[in-house]
Amino acid sequence: MATHHRTPPPRAHWVLLGTLLLVTTALLTLHGLVLGEFHADESTPQGPADAVPAAVRTGQAVIDARKPSPVTLGPRDHTLALTFDDGPDPTWTPQILAVLDRYHVHATFFVTGAHAAQYPGLIREILAHGNEIGNHTATHADLRDVGTAGTGVELHTTDLALAGAANIATSLVRPPYSATPDSLDDLAWQSVRRIGADGRLVVLSDLDSEDWQRPGVDKIIANATPRDGHSAVLLMHDAGGDRSQTVAALDRFLPAMRAAGWQLDTVSHAVGISDTNAVAEPQTRFGGWLLVAAVQLSDWLTAALRLVLLVASALAVLRTIMVLIVTWIHVRRARDRPLWTPEESVTVIVPAYNEKAGIEATVRSVLASDHPVWVIVVDDGSTDGTAEVVERLNLRRVVLIRQANAGKPAALNTGLAAARTDLVVMVDGDTVLERGTVRTVVSHFADPRVGAVSGNAKVGNRGGLLGKWQHIEYVIGFNLDRRMYDVLECMPTVPGAIGAFRRDAVLALGGIPTDTLAEDTDLTMALERDGWRVVYEQQALAWTEAPSTLGQLWKQRYRWCYGTLQAVWKHRRAILEHGPAGRLGRRGIPYLLLFQVALPVLGPFVDVAAIFGILTGDGVPALLYWLAFLAMQLIPAVVAFRLDREPLRPLLVLPLQQFVYRQLMYLVVLQSVMTALAGARLPWHKLTRTGLSVPTTGLDEGRTPAKR
Missing domain, CATH: 3.20.20.370 (Glycoside hydrolase/deacetylase)
Structure with missing residues (x-):
């Protein structure tokens, strides 16, 4: 979905980041050189003394x-x-x-x-x-x-x-x-x-x-x-x-x-x-003052990075333990939860902007649901013939609405206004649903306190290395983090790929918010602040097309992170509120800021410190730390893949993820934070789609949709 005529983000933050990394590298180099950490503290054996008087x-x-x-x-x-x-x-x-x-x-x-x-x-x-x-x-x-x-x-x-x-x-x-x-x-x-x-x-x-x-x-x-x-x-x-x-x-x-x-x-x-x-001499004294100041600063920086490393390690261990314990609680609760399916139809809203490659697969997968549905496709001024593809399908229970380009939130609001059912499911135009997804995602509305339900989005195009990395991230994020958010009742986001809502609850808030780039996070937080519970349904599977290039991935995650920061700032008063809002403000938002913003911002500096640790003779501790950090990721990953009944083979590329993918995510967060601090407006960054094809049968058997 696109939004237009926004001022591009400033580029000065790259200069700032580069300067900070350069200064950090220079100070660590100075620390290593002045303290002699780049050479062993040992002497040469005594030799001949023929020239000594x-x-x-x-x-x-x-x-x-x-x-x-x-x-x-x-x-x-x-x-x-x-x-x-x-x-x-x-x-x-x-x-x-x-x-x-x-x-x-x-x-x-x-x-x-x-x-x-x-x-x-x-x-x-x-x-x-x-x-x-x-x-x-x-x-x-x-x-x-x-x-x-x-x-x-x-x-x-x-x-x-x-x-x-x-x-x-x-x-x-x-x-x-x-x-x-x-x-x-x-x-x-x-x-x-x-x-x-x-x-x-x-x-x-x-x-x-x-x-x-x-x-x-x-x-x-x-x-x-x-x-x-x-x-x-x-x-x-x-x-x-x-x-x-x-x-x-x-x-x-x-x-x-x-x-x-x-x-x-x-x-x-x-x-x-x-x-x-x-x-x-005066000039020597001035140079000496600079040297002493630089060494003092390098000492402070080195100590600070060691502290950050220790804190990050402790937090990684605590997070792993907490997530595994809470996941076990969620699994037991899900096993004991009685199933309920509403008798009335459900409206599935599909906002579409230049989704020609995948819109047919999306619509057909929704219509194949084992629960009665109406489909509303809102074409938001597409220029690639998306609306024409939907028209040619000529399918019953599918309504096409055309509008001038106004952005994804506006398209969703158009669909909400046109819907005539109490429950609505929102699905991206590049998403393929499994047959039982609609039924399972709306089953939670038997609880009158529930205002929204997050489904389980999965990567459909996971063939290459980048696809596997995103597949790992999605499985861990949805299967563990969202289970934890569910148990702690502080869900920060119902993803745009698959989410169900009470229509009246959303309309009572004025519809889908249009003032942030993460409308899904913004809406989820607004619902919780309004007193509604937001839960997670792991069986509501939806296959989405992930970015296929690093550039596309950068644009997507940049928008997500920047939009999340906007939503957190918008709903910052939740920290002082009570009920569901207070749980969001004092549990969900701090967790989000700590693990998805603060630690990634420090990540590049910790990596620089780790490299210097290896160069200055601390290679074994650095290697042990890296292996421990990898274990803190691998253990939850294995649990998440088992819970999702996924084969473990993709986890073989997890170690490589530490050298490219993780650094990319660091830089995305840094750019988002810098852009937010600069007060700039970020463009939407529409991704190029190639589409997912829908198998004629067997989606509920766990097969991955084929890549077109």
Whole structure:
């Protein structure tokens, strides 16, 4: 059915969506690069050391390679330079600072740029306590492997982070995985030369407390104690894992060393060098501020996406459990419900706009019903000869009404006005009914509280991959979701393909609403707000022609989703009402918005996060999540197919549905939401039909109508 002369939806929302996805991708990439998630945290095995000068290998721990002839420096006699690597850490760095303050000791903290950008407040706190900052690369990369360009990126990214966090620049660098000078190999020496060429000092260590292995407090103290009274640079850690042993060892080690007459200080004070921490250049500070802000935002985004993923998973599990329980209740109720068939005839209204391909099949299937029917075909200004096809049929009990094109709701209202029966069934012009559909769908009107009944629409053209995907969606949606809506008495939609109504109830509301694109949803919600019950009849089968191309599918679902949003907004006051309206407002509408709008809107961002999870080494959790998500779909699908007596073979394509079909539905919802927020009017998007043919017998035996 068509409506004309509507303003097309704006295209700016695609720019907005693309921008949001681009920003999300960029932030996640930044998060992965800065935090080193795209490479493994491991070092290259030690190699030959033929190129390392003997004076360096046998020298002291601080190496000045800024000039062609490198020199080494060390702490003064009976002085220990206390250093901590890999921080800052929000748990352990404050505890270590507290111990240092207790004994009035200062230290040098070699921080990674990633952690500095994540926790800029801790950098400022370290400095405020009189300590010193050193550069430990941005991502804890082994500088022997990254070359000149990689070394520059690692060091300068950390420079930016420190400038943005505390407006400082440091000339001290400790390469990750470094140890004592005599452990330098040729590759390590090349990295030392590169660092020196950049105007920096390399700080190795003389003593390794090995606290990273958590060997116990006593062992850490023993490893940290200088041998033979020699001065030393001591390596400890304030990040990288559980550092409780480090904190406990430090609390015993510091007073013991002070009592033994040792001086404990920063690298610069212990060695006697100056200007290791200076004020950052203004341009570096601005760039650093941007980097820190971006990392903070990427951290927040990553945490938010993890939360969304957890919430979505929990909701998927809860929804599966709830739907299966409610389906079991509905099956038992349907089994016990007594059958009733009204004696009078029923009017079947068929609105038709350019339905030449399928209108004959629709009319003949309705007339083949095992309940007496009148058929009213309302031709809404078709230009393809639809009305002429109906005229040539020249069938009794079929009335053809022609009108100028005014849209599907207007055509249905014309049919309602012409009907002379209490009960009416509305059927799309591309739908084929089974023989018992009319009888079963109107049987619920024995209950005077029932104002409308939803039938069970099924995909007739399910031969290709797209048809199978839609077939799966229809079977699950109609067989499970509508059963749940029925039991909870909050049915949001009686589908246009097959639905039965009390004519007087619809006319009392002013007829079919014309101000939304989802007139079926709008009418259903209006009936419930007027006090009527709306139920579901799974045996009232109707075969409909689903879109055969992705473009056609996009147009159909775009209209459905946009129209649903219109209807929800129109009937939003149902949330505050009582009776059937309140059940719709507090059960049906929240469920609809949560599972058909909110979660799909977040879907593309979750998919981007999942891809990054695989790229950053979290492939196994991502795969397990995907399999669990697939199971949450497969279990209800099997139940729905069994209830509908459908073969399970089409479910073999369900896994593929996650890679194309699901993303398409995400984008449809996003476009609908953006269009709604922009306040645009959406055109009807008439689909191209090829028609379904009607078998001469056996529709009630479960055979699928053939595709023409």
